[in-house]
Amino acid sequence: MTSREQILELHARMSESIIGQEHVVEQLLLTLLCGGNALLEGLPGLAKTRAIKTLSQNLESEFSRIQFTPDLLPSDITGAEIYLGEDAAERFVFQKGPIFANLVLADEINRAPAKVQAALLEAMEERQVTVSGKTHLLPELFMVLATQNPVEQEGTYPLPEAQMDRFLMHITMAHPDDASELAIMRLVRGESAGHADSSEPPAIIPQQTVFEARAEIDQxxxxxxxxxxxxxxxxxxxxxQSYGEELGRWIQVGVSPRGTLAIDKVSRAHAWYHGRDHVTPEDVRAITHDCLRHRLMLTYEASADGVTADQVIDELLKQVAVA
Structure with a gap:
């Protein structure tokens, strides 16, 4: 199979377990193919954790989960130097933290204080960790999926806009429709009863497939x-203001160049994903919301009127024409 066929096979396997969230599955795979990191936002119970665990089960990778809590320390993520004693050949040895994995689930990232969030985001940006003056490289295949609950604010430390900008994509999860809900109920009931398929499990998709896909996306x-x-x-x-009075009232601070680079990279990945060798306007529009919703700063007036970032982007896409 070609690298694209294997990635589509990975999509199909994930969709069997993550029902009613086709958009989320595709955007997670696009993030992986672009070598970025994703912030996944949704209410509890919408299979945010299950999504990345299913990805790790079908892709050759090491999975790590970090449950963010208010008492977490930066060293709990990055690792620390351990003292072995005076008689040891080396008095200190570096013990790697859970960040040293291929797929890292940062569960409820907004529950940890700023120092911990900064340690994670530095590792995401630099792809390395520095402890006691020594630099330790992270794996070549590396993706952080951070999750947060959009409604629960008590005891949380919201990510500043500058740190949100580090995520390639901000993916939102909605409740499944009724048909999907029924399928989910039957799937979980079957798993609990041990009715899973007893046939030989499909072969794990190798990491090399992702690297080959990235090289093709570059073309x-x-x-x-x-x-x-x-x-x-x-x-x-x-x-x-150039595109209408409403947009002028809603947007306080525009998107940084990271947003430009994100749309460029992800639109090319989206075109490749759908079998095209060139980017179309549909590719750009399909990924603009996920690339920009966390990079826009809205005015107080927009918040007071109940206007969301997605609504602002909808209006932007209506007003801006293709050259």
């Missing part, structure tokens, strides 16, 4: 009109 073409379209979308967040 996807993006024409100058599409480049200008992406730049115009970002410019619309910085000069919203």
């Amino acid at each position: 996807v073409q993006i024409a100058e009109p599409m480049e200008k379209y992406i730049v115009a979308l970002i410019a619309g967040t910085r000069r919203p």
Whole structure:
């Protein structure tokens, strides 16, 4: 099988376990293919943890879960130097923390204090950890999936906008529809009763498939009109008055160049994912919400009117034309 066929096979396997969340499965795989990290936001019980665990079960990888709590320390994530005693050949040895895995679930990231969040985000950005003056590289295949609950605010430490910007994508999960809910109930009942398929499990998809896919995505073409379209979308967040009075009232601070780079990278991955060798306007529109919703700072007026970042992006996509 080609690398794309294997990635689509991975999508199919995940969708069997994560029912009614096709968009979430695709966006997680796009994040992995782009070498980025994702912030997954949704109410409890929507299979956020199950999603990344299913990914790790079907992809050659080491999985690690960090449950964020208010008493967590940075060394609980990165690891620490352990003293072995005066008689040891080496008095100190570095004991790796849970960040040294391929797929890392940072569960309820907004429950940990700022120092811990900063330690995780530094590892995400630099792909390395420095402890006691020594640098330790993270694995080549590495992705952090951070989760947070959008409604529970008591005892939480919300991520600052500058740190939110470090995530390639901000994916939201909604409740499944009624048909999907019924399928979920039957799936979990079957798992509890031990009715899982007893046949030989499918072969694990190797890491090399992801690396080959990334090389192919780098070859996807993006024409100058599409480049200008992406730049115009970002410019619309910085000069919203140019695209209508409403956008001018809603947007306080526009998107940084990281947003431009995110749309460029993920739109090319989206085109490859759907079998195209070039980027179309549909590829850009399909991923703009997930690439920008956490990078927009809205005005107090927008919040007072109940306007969300997704609604602002909807209006932006209506107003900005393809060059």
